[in-house]
Amino acid sequence: MSDYNFAYLDEQTKRMIRRAILKGLAIPGYQVPFASREMPMPYGWGTGGVQVSAAVLTPEDRFKVIDQGADDTTNAVSIRSFFERTAGVATTTRTHEATVIQTRHRIPEAPLAEGQILVYQVPIPEPLRFLEPRESETRKMHSLEEYGLMHVKLYEDISRHGHIATSYAYPVKVEARYVMDPSPIPKFDNPKLSDCPAIQLFGAGREQRIYALPPFTRVVSLDFEDHPFEPSKADHSCGLCDAADSYLDEVIVDDAGGRMFVCSDTDYCEARQAAGHRGKDAA
Amino acid sequence: MYVAVKGGERAINNAHAWLAEERRGDPSVAELSVAQIREQLSLAVNRVMAEGSLYDPDLAALAIKQARGDLIEAIFLVRAYRTTLPRFGASRPVDTAAMACDRRISATFKDLPGGQVLGPTFDYTHRLLDFKLAAEGEAPNAPERDTTAEPVPHVTGFLNREGLIEQAPQDDTTPPDLTREPLELPADRALRLQALTRADEGFTLSMAYSTQRGYARNHAFVGELRIGTVPVEMEIPELGFAIEIGEMVLTECETVNQFKGSKTEPPQFTRGYGLVFGQTERKAISMALVDRALRWEELGEDNVGAPAQDAEFVLYHSDNIQATGFLEHIKLPHYVDFQSELELVRKLRREVEASDRREAAE
Amino acid sequence: MQANALTGGFANPPADAANAFRGLMEAMARPGTIRRIAGATPPAPLSAAAGTVLLTLCDSDTPVHLAGGADCDDMRSWLAFHTGAPLCGPQHCQFAVGTWEALLPLSDYPIGTPDYPDRSATLIVEVPALEANGATLSGPGIRDEARLSLPDIAAFQDNAARFPLGLDFVFTCGNRVAALPRSTRVGASNDAAAQEEAR
Numbered sequence: 001m002s003d004y005n006f007a008y009l010d011e012q013t014k015r016m017i018r019r020a021i022l023k024g025l026a027i028p029g030y031q032v033p034f035a036s037r038e039m040p041m042p043y044g045w046g047t048g049g050v051q052v053s054a055a056v057l058t059p060e061d062r063f064k065v066i067d068q069g070a071d072d073t074t075n076a077v078s079i080r081s082f083f084e085r086t087a088g089v090a091t092t093t094r095t096h097e098a099t100v101i102q103t104r105h106r107i108p109e110a111p112l113a114e115g116q117i118l119v120y121q122v123p124i125p126e127p128l129r130f131l132e133p134r135e136s137e138t139r140k141m142h143s144l145e146e147y148g149l150m151h152v153k154l155y156e157d158i159s160r161h162g163h164i165a166t167s168y169a170y171p172v173k174v175e176a177r178y179v180m181d182p183s184p185i186p187k188f189d190n191p192k193l194s195d196c197p198a199i200q201l202f203g204a205g206r207e208q209r210i211y212a213l214p215p216f217t218r219v220v221s222l223d224f225e226d227h228p229f230e231p232s233k234a235d236h237s238c239g240l241c242d243a244a245d246s247y248l249d250e251v252i253v254d255d256a257g258g259r260m261f262v263c264s265d266t267d268y269c270e271a272r273q274a275a276g277h278r279g280k281d282a283a
Numbered sequence: 284m285y286v287a288v289k290g291g292e293r294a295i296n297n298a299h300a301w302l303a304e305e306r307r308g309d310p311s312v313a314e315l316s317v318a319q320i321r322e323q324l325s326l327a328v329n330r331v332m333a334e335g336s337l338y339d340p341d342l343a344a345l346a347i348k349q350a351r352g353d354l355i356e357a358i359f360l361v362r363a364y365r366t367t368l369p370r371f372g373a374s375r376p377v378d379t380a381a382m383a384c385d386r387r388i389s390a391t392f393k394d395l396p397g398g399q400v401l402g403p404t405f406d407y408t409h410r411l412l413d414f415k416l417a418a419e420g421e422a423p424n425a426p427e428r429d430t431t432a433e434p435v436p437h438v439t440g441f442l443n444r445e446g447l448i449e450q451a452p453q454d455d456t457t458p459p460d461l462t463r464e465p466l467e468l469p470a471d472r473a474l475r476l477q478a479l480t481r482a483d484e485g486f487t488l489s490m491a492y493s494t495q496r497g498y499a500r501n502h503a504f505v506g507e508l509r510i511g512t513v514p515v516e517m518e519i520p521e522l523g524f525a526i527e528i529g530e531m532v533l534t535e536c537e538t539v540n541q542f543k544g545s546k547t548e549p550p551q552f553t554r555g556y557g558l559v560f561g562q563t564e565r566k567a568i569s570m571a572l573v574d575r576a577l578r579w580e581e582l583g584e585d586n587v588g589a590p591a592q593d594a595e596f597v598l599y600h601s602d603n604i605q606a607t608g609f610l611e612h613i614k615l616p617h618y619v620d621f622q623s624e625l626e627l628v629r630k631l632r633r634e635v636e637a638s639d640r641r642e643a644a645e
Numbered sequence: 646m647q648a649n650a651l652t653g654g655f656a657n658p659p660a661d662a663a664n665a666f667r668g669l670m671e672a673m674a675r676p677g678t679i680r681r682i683a684g685a686t687p688p689a690p691l692s693a694a695a696g697t698v699l700l701t702l703c704d705s706d707t708p709v710h711l712a713g714g715a716d717c718d719d720m721r722s723w724l725a726f727h728t729g730a731p732l733c734g735p736q737h738c739q740f741a742v743g744t745w746e747a748l749l750p751l752s753d754y755p756i757g758t759p760d761y762p763d764r765s766a767t768l769i770v771e772v773p774a775l776e777a778n779g780a781t782l783s784g785p786g787i788r789d790e791a792r793l794s795l796p797d798i799a800a801f802q803d804n805a806a807r808f809p810l811g812l813d814f815v816f817t818c819g820n821r822v823a824a825l826p827r828s829t830r831v832g833a834s835n836d837a838a839a840q841e842e843a844r
Contacts, residue, residue, distance in 0.1 A: 006660065011658055012704055015702055018666050019739075022813070025673050025674045027808075058663040175785055214673075215674060215786055216787060
């Protein structure tokens with residue numbers, strides 16, 4: 001433990017964040033402004049997720065942190081050790097053992113359960129931001145449910161490329177009301193957002209927004225009748241565990257065009273290997 | 284055989300150890316003390332206090348030492364520390380008219396009550412490297428004289444007496460607090476000034492410079508620039524009166540800007556305002572120019588589409604801690620999103636190639 | 646009275662508040678589920694659960710409306726000492742606490758604005774009984790359907806009809822808590838007996 005308060009933040013700050021989380025849960029997909037604090041790590045490196053985690057963690061929790069699906073990426077290691085030090089919570093790399101999971105860019109492959117909380121780090125919470133840079137305008141568009149611009153953009157993609165050219169941070173509509181940015185997860189992960197038994201919380205520190213999906217919330221990826229949404233991944237099996245259903249990282253193995261595909265979710269891959277699954281590149 | 288990369292924790296620890304070694308530099312050279320930084324790099328200390336929003340020269344000096352002289356990194360250290368401090372209350376507004384000035388100049392009047400005082404300025408130094416400083420010398424002594432405590436009234440007050448400058452009526456409503464509430468637009472002037480005083484010096488300078496070059500030019504004269512010490516007082520409810528809790532050095536800049544007048548207002552000058560912790564006059568002057576440019580709406584001017592007139596643009600991009608964090612985050616792993624783009628581009632190319640082949644065959 | 650005001654707070658604020666919030670968050674995220682929360686011992690007439698919710702969420706930044714019997718000297722000094730929350734009428738409150746009858750009419754409370762629907766009141770409703778029966782609930786947080794003994798039905802249907810504007814409700818009874826956010830669609834119970842019991 002340390003000289004700082006439990007989970008670093010002072011109690012008044014945690015109350016402010018907790019109030020924002022409750023309003024977020026009451027209005028699924030709506031971005032609640034909150035007075036994000038300066039954290040001892042840079043904006044853009046998970047300060048929103050860290051503040052949300054700090055506000056929901058209890059001393060009894062078991063905490064997991066992943067970045068790009070992996071527990072061992074440097075920023076995941078750094079955030080995990082921050083909470084080990086400031087909250088004294090137990091940590092784990094096993095998805096099913098964790099009660100609170102903070103993530104950047106992935107939803108774990110293993111299905112989540114009731115009692116679990118998934119905290120997303122969000123860089124740009126506003127799904128309309130790249131179509132309209134002004135906050136004053138996008139706020140109005142959400143209040144009027146004016147999402148035509150988004151559909152126009154997606155349709156322009158189709159006419160230019162034959163496909164919707166958004167492959168991550170693919171926009172979704174929550175309970176037929178708010179269009180929401182699911183954070184830069186690959187669109188492969190989008191179906192897992194919907195009807196999930198766990199609570200999903202989204203924190204954007206620099207942009208000062210928190211939003212939420214209660215369990216079993218209906219989340220639909222935006223699409224068109226003649227161009228239905230399709231999750232996609234590399235058309236391979238994991239070289240280590242042979243999983244055909246998981247999202248894959250591409251690894252360059254030599255300077256002669258050699259490459260292999262491995263699970264981005266390291267816990268999923270390790271659990272499969274421990275259960276005896278072997279891919280074509282495994283030892 | 285492929286083995287997934289492991290050892291993030293050890294890599295981080297080793298990087299930190301290496302950083303500490305580099306920070307110290309060659310151990311045969313004497314180590315810098317925090318007091319040396321505070322006393323001899325005081326303008327760096329001032330910038331860190333101003334943009335860190337924490338008036339504490341010792342902590343700012345420590346942050347500069349820890350950050351190896353990277354001032355934005357030092358500002359970040361101070362901001363992160365500041366957030367953890369409990370709040371006991373708010374001071375009374377400081378009275379800059381009662382400032383004990385080290386420097387006070389006006390570009391609008393040749394002489395005026397309180398006089399022109401150059402103070403410790405670089406202004407008329409010839410920018411010739413002083414090689415004597417490379418050798419350790421004795422502490423220089425500046426000539427001194429006794430002064431009487433002559434009041435130094437604000438220049439804008441003189442103009443105000445003639446009704447030649449817009450009124451700035453006193454407003455005792457508690458201003459919003461940028462550090463405790465999320466930024467909301469439209470932002471009133473108090474909130475804009477709050478953001479500008481902690482804004483990145485370089486950003487503020489460039490915005491101000493752009494107004495001088497014609498992007499919403501506002502014809503600024505430095506009515507007055509003053510640097511000096513003011514007492515900070517706080518009301519103590521238990522005592523029923525205010526006590527002095529310390530003093531701080533501030534830089535205040537008031538610009539006098541032209542304004543044509545309107546149907547309801549006779550021709551008069553308008554104001555831009557800058558107030559910054561420490562001796563930070565480049566920042567204070569820049570702040571006053573940007574403040575003035577942002578006031579176009581309340582003064583009934585045209586929005587000419589200049590960046591410095593765009594409050595949303597200025598306020599959302601002026602904070603160097605936000606900016607540097609987000610800018611630098613793109614060096615974090617993005618394997619997952621990049622992979623999804625890679626798949627998409629490959630798929631689109633396959634389709635283009637297939638249709639090209641079909642066309643060639645036809 | 647003064648001594649009373651100083652006691653009954655969290656013994657270990659960071660841990661007590663964290664545990665209470667998790668219970669409350671689960672309740673808000675899963676409308677209709679009933680959770681136990683503890684930590685505070687407020688003066689009469691407030692329940693331990695209602696007191697715990699106040700200590701978990703309120704401070705000098707949150708105007709609180711004490712409705713009816715909750716607006717007594719003991720409660721005022723207890724709340725002031727432990728939270729510093731300013732007291733106010735229903736129109737400007739972020740939180741209100743009291744019995745259902747004391748809190749009415751709901752039209753007095755802020756329901757948010759189209760730009761900022763989160764700027765709405767949360768009502769902490771002290772109820773004599775809190776059971777998983779009565780009105781049917783569906784919507785976000787609910788797999789198929791849930792049931793909760795509600796003090797009214799039409800009022801909550803009207804509230805949900807204004808979504809995304811609206812009030813959010815926390816029901817407290819003894820050391821138990823349940824919640825009903827504005828996103829929940831409320832149906833009349835088809836079990837008349839259960840409905841009667843809920844009244």
